[in-house]
Amino acid sequence: MVTRRAVIAFGVVVFAAGASAQEPGPFPAPKTEPPIVTAGKTNADAPSDAIVLFNGKDLSRWRAQDGAAAKWNVRDGYVEVAPGSGDISTSDKFGDVQLHIEWATPSVVKGEGQERGNSGVFLMGRYEVQVLDSYDNKTYYHGQAGAVYKQHAPLVNASRKPGEWQTYDIVFHAPRFDEQGKVIDRARVTVLHNGVLIQNNVEIYGITYNDRPALYIAHPADESLRLQDHGNPVRYRNIWIRRL
Numbered sequence: 001m002v003t004r005r006a007v008i009a010f011g012v013v014v015f016a017a018g019a020s021a022q023e024p025g026p027f028p029a030p031k032t033e034p035p036i037v038t039a040g041k042t043n044a045d046a047p048s049d050a051i052v053l054f055n056g057k058d059l060s061r062w063r064a065q066d067g068a069a070a071k072w073n074v075r076d077g078y079v080e081v082a083p084g085s086g087d088i089s090t091s092d093k094f095g096d097v098q099l100h101i102e103w104a105t106p107s108v109v110k111g112e113g114q115e116r117g118n119s120g121v122f123l124m125g126r127y128e129v130q131v132l133d134s135y136d137n138k139t140y141y142h143g144q145a146g147a148v149y150k151q152h153a154p155l156v157n158a159s160r161k162p163g164e165w166q167t168y169d170i171v172f173h174a175p176r177f178d179e180q181g182k183v184i185d186r187a188r189v190t191v192l193h194n195g196v197l198i199q200n201n202v203e204i205y206g207i208t209y210n211d212r213p214a215l216y217i218a219h220p221a222d223e224s225l226r227l228q229d230h231g232n233p234v235r236y237r238n239i240w241i242r243r244l
Helices: 004-021
Strands: 051-054 062-064 073-075 078-080 088-090 097-104 119-123 127-131 166-173 183-185 188-193 196-203 235-243
Antiparallel strands (some): 078 235, 097 166
16 A cells, blocks of 8 residues: 555655756856946946947047038037037947937027927937927927837936936847848837936837838848937937947
8 A cells, every 4th residue: 555655755756856857057057257347437437348429529420311421519528419400320330239328408498399409319210219308398298308209108207407417328129020021029128317217128119200100111230320400409418339
């Protein structure tokens, strides 16, 4: 007669034998040590593996939309939109990135809604994180500062007063397309505005058009970062980026 205690003991032996045949832990050991990156002295400072896109001195890493030299105004460590000169884009191209960028809308308030301190950060030249003076300034919910334009409103409004410097820290994952050009993984973005989480790994539905529904159109795995000339003298400084 087989007792209950014997059955339990047999089960423990079998389990132990099976466990000993498996790997010692649930996760495989890393094949290489993580590379060493020296962090900046502050969160705003570029880490050692970052590409500094604007150093406060020149626009050598930027170009106009026609490929000519960028025509925005550089002074006192920042670059300011020259209204009517057009958007500027990086000469370098990127896919998945971590981006740090600081910006300030005009201290003298003019206009309201979308006409007040409007610009934009276009990841891969297509997917916009809105720049706007959203301090005591009403506009449509997915068009204010920190919005994924016309797609996702920010979780909160973390805007500072007009003229004050603000920061975006952005983690962006580029979309993936199959051989037929169909999107198989949509882009995703996380945004911190002045250190406050405002976009939490949200899915981007396609190009952030202002006048039509979002749509994915296949494009290369690496594309330029673009800053928008929307007719307002918005300022930028301390722009750096890391490839992920």
